[in-house]
Amino acid sequence: MNEALKIVVLAKQVPDTRNVGKDAMKADGTVNRAALPAIFNPEDLNALEQALRIKDRYPRSTITILTMGPFRAAEVIREAMFRGADGGVLLTDRKFAGADTLATSYTLACAIQKMNPDLIIAGRQAIDGDTAQVGPQVAEKLGLPQVTYAESIDAIDLQSGEITVRRRLERGIETVVMKLPGVITVNASAPECRPRNAKMVMKYKHARTVSEVQQQQEDYYMALHKERCYLCIPEWGAADVNAEEASLGLNGSPTKVKKIENIVFQTKEAKRLTGTDADIEGLVKELISSHTIG
Numbered sequence: 609m610n611e612a613l614k615i616v617v618l619a620k621q622v623p624d625t626r627n628v629g630k631d632a633m634k635a636d637g638t639v640n641r642a643a644l645p646a647i648f649n650p651e652d653l654n655a656l657e658q659a660l661r662i663k664d665r666y667p668r669s670t671i672t673i674l675t676m677g678p679f680r681a682a683e684v685i686r687e688a689m690f691r692g693a694d695g696g697v698l699l700t701d702r703k704f705a706g707a708d709t710l711a712t713s714y715t716l717a718c719a720i721q722k723m724n725p726d727l728i729i730a731g732r733q734a735i736d737g738d739t740a741q742v743g744p745q746v747a748e749k750l751g752l753p754q755v756t757y758a759e760s761i762d763a764i765d766l767q768s769g770e771i772t773v774r775r776r777l778e779r780g781i782e783t784v785v786m787k788l789p790g791v792i793t794v795n796a797s798a799p800e801c802r803p804r805n806a807k808m809v810m811k812y813k814h815a816r817t818v819s820e821v822q823q824q825q826e827d828y829y830m831a832l833h834k835e836r837c838y839l840c841i842p843e844w845g846a847a848d849v850n851a852e853e854a855s856l857g858l859n860g861s862p863t864k865v866k867k868i869e870n871i872v873f874q875t876k877e878a879k880r881l882t883g884t885d886a887d888i889e890g891l892v893k894e895l896i897s898s899h900t901i902g
Contacts (some may be wrong), residue, residue, distance in 0.1 A: 611766060612668035613788075615659045616723055618716060618730035618743065619652040619673050619688060619696075621681040625735050648684045651731025653801035655794040658761050659729050660692045660802065665764070670694045674719055676704060676712060679819045682841055689812040690804040695838065697723070698817055701845035706858035709737070713745035715856060718849035720750060727771070728791045732757060743793035754791040755784055759798045817841045 623644035656671075663669045673688045673696030675681050685696030699719055707715065720728060728747075733740035740756075747754035755773045762783070763772040771790070775782045776797050786792075814832055816839065821829045833839050846856055854860060881887040895901045 612666050612670070613662060613727055613764070613766070614723075614725045615662060615669060615671045615727045615729060616674050616720060616725040617652070617656050617659050617671060617688065617693065618728065618746070619656070619675045619684045620649045620731075620734050620736075621646050621675065621677055621684045622649045622734050622736040623647075646680065646683070648687050649731055649734045649736075651733060651735075651794060651796050652684075653731070654796060654798040655729045655731045655792075656688055656691065656693065657799055657801040658758070658792070658794055659727075661799075662727075662761065662764065663692065666766075672696055672723065672725070674716065674723070675699065676707075676715060679817060679823075682817045682820060685841055686812060686815050687804075689815060690809045691802055692805060692808060695841070697842050697844055699844050699849070700817075700819075701856075703846045703853060703856045706861060707856065708861035708863035709739050709741040709745060710862060711856055711858075711860035713742050713749060714860060715846075715849070715851060716742070717746050717749035718851045719844060720746065722844075722849055726789050728752075728789075730791070730793050732793045732795050740793070743791060747791035750791070752790050753786050754793070755786050756793045758792045758794045761792070812839065815839045815841055817843050819843060 624647045625644065656673075659671045663671055671688075671693040673685045673693050675684050675696065676699035678700060679698070681700070682696075682698050685693075685698060688696060697719065699715060704711075704715055730743040730746070732743070734742075744754055744756060755775065757775045757777060758773045759776040759781070760774045761771060762774055765771075769788045770785050771788055771792075772783060772785050773792060775784060776795050814829065816824075816829060816833065818840070820841075821833060846853060881891060892901075
Protein backbone atom coordinates (compact mmCIF):
# COMPACT_ATOMS: atom_id res chain seq x y z
CA MET A 609 0.00 0.00 0.00
CA ASN A 610 1.14 3.58 -0.60
CA GLU A 611 1.24 6.19 2.16
CA ALA A 612 -2.48 6.90 1.95
CA LEU A 613 -5.82 5.29 2.61
CA LYS A 614 -9.06 5.66 0.69
CA ILE A 615 -11.66 5.93 3.45
CA VAL A 616 -15.45 5.87 3.21
CA VAL A 617 -17.44 7.08 6.22
CA LEU A 618 -21.07 5.98 6.42
CA ALA A 619 -23.25 8.78 7.80
CA LYS A 620 -26.96 9.31 8.29
CA GLN A 621 -29.22 12.29 8.77
CA VAL A 622 -31.63 11.41 11.57
CA PRO A 623 -34.48 13.07 13.47
CA ASP A 624 -33.27 14.27 16.85
CA THR A 625 -34.93 11.60 18.99
CA ARG A 626 -33.11 12.86 22.09
CA ASN A 627 -35.76 15.58 22.38
CA VAL A 628 -38.96 13.70 21.68
CA GLY A 629 -42.26 15.41 22.51
CA LYS A 630 -45.90 14.48 22.26
CA ASP A 631 -46.01 15.37 18.54
CA ALA A 632 -43.07 13.15 17.58
CA MET A 633 -45.29 10.30 16.32
CA LYS A 634 -48.13 10.37 13.82
CA ALA A 635 -51.44 8.57 14.36
CA ASP A 636 -50.31 5.73 12.08
CA GLY A 637 -47.25 5.07 14.28
CA THR A 638 -44.64 6.59 11.94
CA VAL A 639 -42.17 9.28 12.97
CA ASN A 640 -43.37 12.83 12.43
CA ARG A 641 -40.10 14.10 10.98
CA ALA A 642 -41.51 17.61 10.58
CA ALA A 643 -41.77 17.86 14.38
CA LEU A 644 -38.14 16.89 14.99
CA PRO A 645 -35.02 18.70 13.77
CA ALA A 646 -32.74 16.71 11.44
CA ILE A 647 -29.20 16.20 12.75
CA PHE A 648 -25.97 14.37 11.92
CA ASN A 649 -26.22 10.98 13.63
CA PRO A 650 -24.04 11.38 16.75
CA GLU A 651 -22.00 8.17 16.53
CA ASP A 652 -21.33 8.81 12.83
CA LEU A 653 -19.56 11.98 13.97
CA ASN A 654 -17.38 9.79 16.22
CA ALA A 655 -16.63 7.68 13.16
CA LEU A 656 -15.74 10.77 11.13
CA GLU A 657 -13.27 11.85 13.81
CA GLN A 658 -11.47 8.49 13.55
CA ALA A 659 -11.18 8.97 9.79
CA LEU A 660 -9.88 12.52 10.24
CA ARG A 661 -7.23 11.29 12.67
CA ILE A 662 -6.02 8.83 10.06
CA LYS A 663 -5.83 11.69 7.55
CA ASP A 664 -3.85 13.74 10.08
CA ARG A 665 -1.36 10.86 10.17
CA TYR A 666 -1.41 10.25 6.42
CA PRO A 667 -2.31 13.58 4.72
CA ARG A 668 -2.66 12.03 1.26
CA SER A 669 -5.56 9.91 2.47
CA THR A 670 -9.06 10.79 1.25
CA ILE A 671 -12.34 10.75 3.19
CA THR A 672 -15.61 10.35 1.31
CA ILE A 673 -18.96 10.51 3.09
CA LEU A 674 -21.62 8.07 1.89
CA THR A 675 -25.20 8.74 2.94
CA MET A 676 -28.59 7.52 1.78
CA GLY A 677 -31.76 9.59 1.90
CA PRO A 678 -33.73 12.40 0.27
CA PHE A 679 -32.06 15.50 -1.18
CA ARG A 680 -31.89 17.23 2.20
CA ALA A 681 -29.60 14.46 3.48
CA ALA A 682 -26.78 16.15 1.56
CA GLU A 683 -26.53 18.44 4.59
CA VAL A 684 -24.54 15.79 6.47
CA ILE A 685 -22.05 15.66 3.59
CA ARG A 686 -21.53 19.42 3.76
CA GLU A 687 -21.22 19.25 7.54
CA ALA A 688 -18.51 16.58 7.22
CA MET A 689 -16.69 18.63 4.58
CA PHE A 690 -16.69 21.60 6.96
CA ARG A 691 -14.84 19.38 9.45
CA GLY A 692 -12.26 18.01 7.01
CA ALA A 693 -13.82 15.37 4.73
CA ASP A 694 -12.90 15.60 1.04
CA GLY A 695 -16.36 15.06 -0.40
CA GLY A 696 -19.32 12.74 -0.42
CA VAL A 697 -21.93 10.81 -2.36
CA LEU A 698 -25.68 11.01 -1.82
CA LEU A 699 -27.60 7.81 -2.53
CA THR A 700 -31.08 9.01 -3.41
CA ASP A 701 -33.84 7.27 -5.34
CA ARG A 702 -37.54 6.67 -4.75
CA LYS A 703 -36.74 2.97 -5.01
CA PHE A 704 -34.74 3.25 -1.76
CA ALA A 705 -37.75 4.47 0.26
CA GLY A 706 -38.97 2.38 3.19
CA ALA A 707 -35.74 0.38 3.51
CA ASP A 708 -35.04 -1.57 6.69
CA THR A 709 -31.49 -2.42 7.75
CA LEU A 710 -31.22 -5.31 5.29
CA ALA A 711 -32.21 -3.21 2.26
CA THR A 712 -30.16 -0.25 3.48
CA SER A 713 -27.00 -2.31 3.93
CA TYR A 714 -27.49 -3.87 0.50
CA THR A 715 -27.74 -0.44 -1.14
CA LEU A 716 -24.71 0.88 0.74
CA ALA A 717 -22.72 -2.25 -0.13
CA CYS A 718 -23.49 -1.76 -3.83
CA ALA A 719 -22.24 1.82 -3.66
CA ILE A 720 -19.12 0.84 -1.71
CA GLN A 721 -18.23 -1.76 -4.32
CA LYS A 722 -18.22 1.04 -6.88
CA MET A 723 -16.07 3.26 -4.64
CA ASN A 724 -13.58 0.48 -3.77
CA PRO A 725 -12.18 1.95 -0.52
CA ASP A 726 -9.44 0.60 1.74
CA LEU A 727 -11.44 1.22 4.90
CA ILE A 728 -15.12 1.78 5.77
CA ILE A 729 -15.92 3.48 9.09
CA ALA A 730 -19.42 3.97 10.52
CA GLY A 731 -21.09 4.82 13.78
CA ARG A 732 -22.19 1.84 15.85
CA GLN A 733 -25.88 2.69 15.43
CA ALA A 734 -28.31 5.45 14.48
CA ILE A 735 -30.45 7.07 17.16
CA ASP A 736 -33.65 6.70 15.10
CA GLY A 737 -33.43 2.90 14.98
CA ASP A 738 -30.81 1.78 17.53
CA THR A 739 -30.33 -1.57 15.76
CA ALA A 740 -26.52 -1.47 15.27
CA GLN A 741 -27.07 -3.78 12.29
CA VAL A 742 -26.16 -1.75 9.19
CA GLY A 743 -22.37 -1.67 9.66
CA PRO A 744 -22.00 -5.42 10.29
CA GLN A 745 -24.46 -6.24 7.48
CA VAL A 746 -22.44 -4.12 5.04
CA ALA A 747 -19.30 -6.03 6.01
CA GLU A 748 -21.04 -9.38 5.54
CA LYS A 749 -22.41 -8.41 2.12
CA LEU A 750 -18.98 -7.27 0.98
CA GLY A 751 -17.22 -10.29 2.51
CA LEU A 752 -14.91 -8.03 4.54
CA PRO A 753 -13.51 -8.41 8.07
CA GLN A 754 -15.07 -6.12 10.67
CA VAL A 755 -14.40 -4.66 14.09
CA THR A 756 -17.38 -3.43 16.09
CA TYR A 757 -17.60 -1.25 19.24
CA ALA A 758 -14.37 0.53 18.29
CA GLU A 759 -13.12 3.29 20.58
CA SER A 760 -9.89 4.21 18.83
CA ILE A 761 -7.62 3.22 15.97
CA ASP A 762 -4.26 2.79 17.67
CA ALA A 763 -1.96 1.83 14.80
CA ILE A 764 -1.88 1.38 11.04
CA ASP A 765 0.76 -0.62 9.18
CA LEU A 766 0.40 0.29 5.51
CA GLN A 767 3.16 -2.12 4.51
CA SER A 768 1.34 -5.18 5.84
CA GLY A 769 -2.12 -3.66 5.35
CA GLU A 770 -3.09 -4.17 9.00
CA ILE A 771 -4.91 -1.87 11.40
CA THR A 772 -4.96 -2.12 15.21
CA VAL A 773 -8.25 -1.19 16.88
CA ARG A 774 -9.23 -0.84 20.53
CA ARG A 775 -12.76 -2.00 21.36
CA ARG A 776 -14.84 -0.92 24.35
CA LEU A 777 -16.87 -3.88 25.61
CA GLU A 778 -19.16 -4.32 28.61
CA ARG A 779 -16.51 -6.05 30.70
CA GLY A 780 -13.38 -4.30 29.55
CA ILE A 781 -11.21 -3.32 26.60
CA GLU A 782 -10.05 -5.53 23.76
CA THR A 783 -7.34 -4.79 21.20
CA VAL A 784 -7.62 -6.52 17.83
CA VAL A 785 -5.73 -6.45 14.54
CA MET A 786 -7.68 -6.43 11.28
CA LYS A 787 -6.51 -6.88 7.72
CA LEU A 788 -7.53 -4.20 5.23
CA PRO A 789 -9.86 -3.63 3.49
CA GLY A 790 -12.37 -3.87 6.31
CA VAL A 791 -15.22 -2.26 8.21
CA ILE A 792 -15.09 -0.54 11.62
CA THR A 793 -18.09 0.64 13.65
CA VAL A 794 -17.41 3.25 16.32
CA ASN A 795 -18.88 3.73 19.81
CA ALA A 796 -20.10 6.98 21.34
CA SER A 797 -17.30 6.52 23.90
CA ALA A 798 -14.78 7.33 21.13
CA PRO A 799 -13.41 10.91 20.96
CA GLU A 800 -15.92 13.53 19.87
CA CYS A 801 -15.61 14.96 16.38
CA ARG A 802 -13.62 18.16 15.99
CA PRO A 803 -15.58 21.36 15.27
CA ARG A 804 -16.01 23.00 11.90
CA ASN A 805 -12.93 24.55 10.32
CA ALA A 806 -13.54 28.15 9.23
CA LYS A 807 -11.46 27.77 6.06
CA MET A 808 -13.36 24.61 5.12
CA VAL A 809 -16.69 26.34 5.71
CA MET A 810 -15.70 29.14 3.33
CA LYS A 811 -14.44 26.65 0.77
CA TYR A 812 -17.42 24.28 0.78
CA LYS A 813 -20.39 26.44 1.85
CA HIS A 814 -21.74 26.39 -1.72
CA ALA A 815 -21.31 22.62 -2.18
CA ARG A 816 -24.56 21.24 -3.61
CA THR A 817 -25.99 18.19 -5.32
CA VAL A 818 -27.32 18.52 -8.86
CA SER A 819 -30.90 18.45 -7.57
CA GLU A 820 -30.20 21.20 -5.04
CA VAL A 821 -28.70 23.42 -7.73
CA GLN A 822 -31.70 22.84 -9.99
CA GLN A 823 -34.13 23.64 -7.16
CA GLN A 824 -32.40 26.95 -6.48
CA GLN A 825 -32.67 27.88 -10.16
CA GLU A 826 -29.90 30.43 -9.89
CA ASP A 827 -27.39 30.90 -12.70
CA TYR A 828 -24.82 31.88 -10.06
CA TYR A 829 -24.73 28.38 -8.58
CA MET A 830 -24.67 26.67 -11.96
CA ALA A 831 -21.73 28.80 -13.10
CA LEU A 832 -19.95 28.34 -9.78
CA HIS A 833 -20.25 24.56 -9.93
CA LYS A 834 -18.93 24.45 -13.49
CA GLU A 835 -15.95 26.52 -12.40
CA ARG A 836 -15.27 24.63 -9.14
CA CYS A 837 -15.87 20.92 -9.58
CA TYR A 838 -15.11 20.19 -5.91
CA LEU A 839 -18.42 21.85 -5.00
CA CYS A 840 -20.43 19.19 -6.86
CA ILE A 841 -21.83 16.47 -4.60
CA PRO A 842 -22.63 13.39 -6.74
CA GLU A 843 -26.06 11.77 -6.59
CA TRP A 844 -26.36 8.05 -7.25
CA GLY A 845 -29.56 6.16 -7.89
CA ALA A 846 -30.28 2.44 -8.11
CA ALA A 847 -29.01 2.21 -11.69
CA ASP A 848 -25.73 3.96 -10.81
CA VAL A 849 -24.79 1.28 -8.26
CA ASN A 850 -26.12 -1.68 -10.29
CA ALA A 851 -28.59 -2.62 -7.57
CA GLU A 852 -31.33 -5.20 -8.00
CA GLU A 853 -34.73 -3.57 -7.50
CA ALA A 854 -36.10 -6.59 -5.61
CA SER A 855 -33.54 -5.95 -2.86
CA LEU A 856 -34.26 -2.22 -2.46
CA GLY A 857 -36.64 -0.21 -0.30
CA LEU A 858 -39.86 -1.82 0.88
CA ASN A 859 -39.51 -4.68 -1.62
CA GLY A 860 -36.21 -5.74 -0.08
CA SER A 861 -37.26 -5.20 3.54
CA PRO A 862 -38.52 -8.30 5.36
CA THR A 863 -38.89 -6.39 8.66
CA LYS A 864 -42.53 -5.80 9.60
CA VAL A 865 -43.49 -3.51 12.49
CA LYS A 866 -46.54 -4.86 14.28
CA LYS A 867 -47.12 -1.97 16.66
CA ILE A 868 -45.53 1.30 17.74
CA GLU A 869 -46.52 2.98 20.98
CA ASN A 870 -45.55 6.57 21.70
CA ILE A 871 -44.45 6.96 25.33
CA VAL A 872 -43.50 10.41 26.58
CA PHE A 873 -42.16 10.80 30.12
CA GLN A 874 -43.49 13.89 31.84
CA THR A 875 -42.93 15.31 35.30
CA LYS A 876 -46.06 15.15 37.44
CA GLU A 877 -46.84 15.64 41.09
CA ALA A 878 -44.47 14.40 43.78
CA LYS A 879 -45.39 11.42 45.91
CA ARG A 880 -44.02 10.61 49.34
CA LEU A 881 -43.64 6.93 50.19
CA THR A 882 -42.83 5.05 53.34
CA GLY A 883 -40.61 2.02 53.47
CA THR A 884 -43.51 -0.41 53.89
CA ASP A 885 -43.97 -3.38 51.58
CA ALA A 886 -47.39 -2.07 50.52
CA ASP A 887 -46.02 1.31 49.38
CA ILE A 888 -43.11 -0.27 47.51
CA GLU A 889 -45.39 -2.81 45.81
CA GLY A 890 -47.78 -0.03 44.80
CA LEU A 891 -44.93 2.04 43.32
CA VAL A 892 -43.63 -0.89 41.27
CA LYS A 893 -47.12 -1.58 39.88
CA GLU A 894 -47.51 2.09 38.95
CA LEU A 895 -44.14 2.20 37.20
CA ILE A 896 -44.95 -0.94 35.22
CA SER A 897 -48.38 0.32 34.17
CA SER A 898 -46.88 3.62 32.96
CA HIS A 899 -44.15 1.74 31.01
CA THR A 900 -41.41 3.40 33.05
CA ILE A 901 -40.01 -0.06 33.82
CA GLY A 902 -40.79 -3.55 32.65
